[in-house]
Amino acid sequence: MEQKKVVMDAEGIDRSLIRIASEILEKNKGGEGLVLVGIRTGGVFLAKRLQGKISGIEGKEIPFGILDITLYRDDLSTSHRKPRLGKTDIPFSLDGRKVVLVDDVLFTGRTIRAAMDALIDFGRPKSIQLAVLIDRGHRELPIRADFVGKNLPSSLWQAVSVHLTEKYGKDEVVIEENI
Amino acid sequence: MKLRSKDILGIKELSLEEITLILDTADSFLEVSTREIKKVPTLRGKSVINLFYEASTRTRTSFEIAAKRLSADTINISASTSSVVKGETLIDTAKNIEAMNPDIIVIRHSAAGAPHMLASLLRQSIINAGDGAHEHPTQALLDMMTIRTRKGRIAGLKVAIVGDISHSRVARSNIHGLTKMGARVFVAGPATMIPRDIEKLGVVAYSHIDEALKDADIVMMLRIQTEREKENLFPTLREYAKYFSLNRRNITLAREDCIVMHPGPLNRGIEISPDIADGPHSVILDQVTNGVAVRMALLYLLTGGSNS
DSSP states (O other): OEEEEEEEOHHHHHHHHHHHHHHHHHHTTSSTTEEEEEETTHHHHHHHHHHHHHHHHHSSOOOEEEEOOGGGOSOTTTOSSOOOOOOOBOOSOOTTOEEEEEEEEEOSSHHHHHHHHHHHHTOOOSEEEEEEEEEOOOOSSSOOOSEEEEEOOOOTTEEEEEEOHHHHSSOEEEEEEEO | OOOSSSOBOOSTTOOHHHHHHHHHHHHHHGGGGGSSSOOOSTTTTOEEEEEESSOOSHHHHHHHHHHHHTTOEEEEEEGGGSGGGGTOOHHHHHHHHHHTOOSEEEEEESSTTHHHHHHHHOSSEEEEEEETTTBOHHHHHHHHHHHHHHHSOOTTOEEEEESOOTTOHHHHHHHHHHHHTTOEEEEEOOGGGSOTTGGGGTOEEESSHHHHHTTOSEEEEOOOOGGGGGGTSSSOHHHHHHHHOBOTTGGGGSOTTOEEEOOSOOOBTTTBOHHHHTSTTBOHHHHHHHHHHHHHHHHHHHOSSOOO
């Protein structure tokens, strides 16, 4: 049996992103020294949208990069299926910058651990902050997000997916029961 | 998606999907080599043995750099400084290496099929870095990556491969790969150096370079092994250079936007004139850069959990 429930619609996602953009600027006292890095694949579209919203408020573009964390995963030697490797594209220095990592769903925290290791190979950021659209709990590492769109308590057997227009044709967050 | 085999023995054994997976993965790895810290932790704790029974600078260094950039440990064994000179057989050497439990063995050997024999005897992944006149799969993969990057596609392109086709594992691997990817392949060389049944591999053979070069998108020159002169396969190197070198005159037969490739090492002034090797059409050094990325991709795709 599989049940699908929409827990956030297009307006909800947009309102969350507007709030997160404002919170990022509030916490960092403006856009100075700020860069956005989206984690492949879900975080990339969200980071791109946040970039648009922040430049709408600040009136200037802040740098945006793409990070693929595959090479930093901790399960590569145990899983026999290789995740498809995507391109990393961070065309600017991270030294001294305030980096906001962007992902769609925060779950175990392992992806974020890998992303932080990867970022540090690119330089020495002044700080790393984390923005996620959904925090579904069940952390396995001591990691928390600085900016959260929606806290969504979930069970381990549920699947939480963020669907975005850029890939799925419409914006929605769905929770599925996989029994 | 994963590779079907634990080994990379030849292009002939790879499917179009597998080749595409390797090239896509290699495209992503290209970026790692441009970083200030050119190392990712992916293969931490894995070891790669480079077992080279034939001289090599480019290929061995490329494999070593690829493994090191993935954080694997590399051990290089060359025949001239190993117990091979004491008369140890390949199987015994391989069994001893296996007992030390590496993860991947990269082998180059003058005997065709040597990597295949190791692959069937050992549980480790074997990568063929060139076996006799048989195959050199990583060279063909880096060539295909270079073509795809420069031209955006492989299918439909006209590729001319010129030189000693009979003895060239580079030619054989490229013919398998390029025809599989949908390119049209034309070969040219002295009649003594074109295998009689070469057209069964889906290529067109010529004995004049000009015919193969006509409208080519890609010109792939092969290294002539100068010792072949003694086997009377061509009269003199000078005559070979006169009839089969790529130069300022005959390159005009190829398309204006053609790219010129060579697997190295170059015999300047014999199969390729220096002004062409260093000229605007040449992508010879791109090939070397892409070689590291292709080998990183293979090491990444071949290591991992059990194939349960």
